[in-house]
Amino acid sequence: MKPLRTQSFTAYVGLDWADTKHDICLQEAGSQQREFACVAHQVECIDEWAKSLQQRFGGPIAIALELAKGPIVYALQKYVFLVLFPINPLTLAKYREAFKPDRERFKRAEELQKYAGIAPVTERSGKKRWVHWRWQCPTFLRQTFVECAGQTINKSFWARAWRRSK
Numbered sequence: 001m002k003p004l005r006t007q008s009f010t011a012y013v014g015l016d017w018a019d020t021k022h023d024i025c026l027q028e029a030g031s032q033q034r035e036f037a038c039v040a041h042q043v044e045c046i047d048e049w050a051k052s053l054q055q056r057f058g059g060p061i062a063i064a065l066e067l068a069k070g071p072i073v074y075a076l077q078k079y080v081f082l083v084l085f086p087i088n089p090l091t092l093a094k095y096r097e098a099f100k101p102d103r104e105r106f107k108r109a110e111e112l113q114k115y116a117g118i119a120p121v122t123e124r125s126g127k128k129r130w131v132h133w134r135w136q137c138p139t140f141l142r143q144t145f146v147e148c149a150g151q152t153i154n155k156s157f158w159a160r161a162w163r164r165s166k
Contacts, residue, residue: 009083010057015065017072022046028057046075054081066092094140117142 014025019041026035039049053061059081066089067073076082106112113119117137123130133142152159 009060009062011053011061013053013061013063015063015072017041017065017067017070022072024049041072043075046072050076050079050082054079094144115141116145118145 008029010029012027012029016023021041022039024037024039026037027033037049039045060083061081062083062085063076064085064087065072066087073084073086076084106115110119114134115137117134117139119134120131121134123132149159153163154160
């Protein structure tokens with residue numbers, strides 16, 4: 001398996017498609033602010049929006065959308081400065097469920113860590129001691145946390161420093 005090529009983007013876009021309009025969440029690289037917009041499902045409106053992205057950010061621009069084919073995908077594929085990332089809708093629904101805050105169920109961060117299986121479990125027997133993950137946990141949720149933590153290594157100084165120390 002080949003590792004994914006790392007590429008830096010000037011902006012990140014989440015696009016929620018529909019029959020008549022497309023909801024958009026835009027975040028400039030290096031910024032914490034998000035902008036929200038809506039684009040009509042018409043070729044002229046999509047073209048105008050894409051060209052405005054190019055004028056504002058240049059490229060490349062990452063766009064995550066919930067489908068791999070369809071009218072909006074075909075309309076955006078002609079722009080070389082856009083990099084499309086199709087996301088499986090079922091996977092997206094699982095991510096939403098995994099990161100939905102449930103304040104009643106998890107009152108402290110440790111409770112969520114234990115449930116997700118990312119809190120270390122220490123076992124002892126005699127003079128031996130070993131630490132491992134919790135085995136009985138929602139594996140998709142645990143993997144979600146692991147992948148999210150892996151993505152921070154490129155973006156966070158302390159995460160990169162911790163990883164180098166291991």
